[in-house]
Amino acid sequence: MAANSVKIQGLLGMITVKLQDDNFTKWSYQFQFVLRGYDLFEFFTGESQCPPKYSMSTETGVTKEITVEYKEWEKKDLALLSLLIATLSDEAMDHIVGCKTSQEAWVCLQERFASVFVVQVNQLKSEFHTIQKGTDSVDKYLLKVKGIRDQLVSAGEKITDNDFIIDAISRLPPEFEVIKTVILARDSSISLKDFRAQLIGSERYI
Template sequence: MLTVKLQDDNFVKWNFQFQSVLRGYDLLDFFTGDNPCPPNYVIHTESGVTKEMTAAYKNWVKKDMALLSLLIATLSDDAMEHIIGCKTSQEAWSALQDRYAFISVSSINQLKTEFHTAQKGGDSIDKFLLKSKAIRDQLISA
């Protein structure tokens, strides 16, 4: 299902593909933080916090680790360097967003220049339009 691996030059494509799958399975909330980790220990009204783990916590961790594994499987070796040490899918997602989604001002200016100076040249019109759309998508992402 996920055919694009994240590299330095394809964040927009990768992000679109990855989020589409997550939305399809209603799992994006693990990555955005809208599905926080439940309390890990059972709390009794009489005795307070126990050493017994809650079923909700165990299930959440199991699902989150599976999602983190899925995320890792879609990363190139270089991209994986940015999430080493992350303990949850949300931590990894945030690290990738910080690294790839927020492009510097100089990169934005470079993309704008590329967009405004793009020429068809010997390319087919389809290829030219795809290149223009890719630059536009990167600008929108930034």
């Protein structure tokens, strides 16, 4: 059990995002990714069931003796609950005060931030389809579009490389019309690396 406790404590340094009202998507993605990597997220989903608390006797039935399995499960679950709490802002923590298990706390957070999550995803979708290059360099513009795409993907949305390219190129200013035509007329897909290189090359020429 000591090894498990050390492992759980060590995970805190890998979770760099603290949950606030406006970053549930990022926080949830990072938290789940880290915990699943160590086969510990099942405590939050309820897949890891709590063992019977009291041992059974063939003669007397249920005894007052607490099982070793229950003690170990409870210690690990409390350690995970503590880990979760350490990743919350003061405001987010208010929503799980009174929760006794990691699953109970996770469900409370999901219920509280579910509507916020949907709104964030819709806002990101809108921004992804409307962001303009403006006075930014091509490199900066593509980084902005990629940043929004990464957030949408982490939220479960599927955006292919081709979707990214079509979306990014469609909102370039008129001076990029030639390179837009060349890329869109291709009979084979272009990698993101080559796409970026061609746009930057065109920008220098312009």
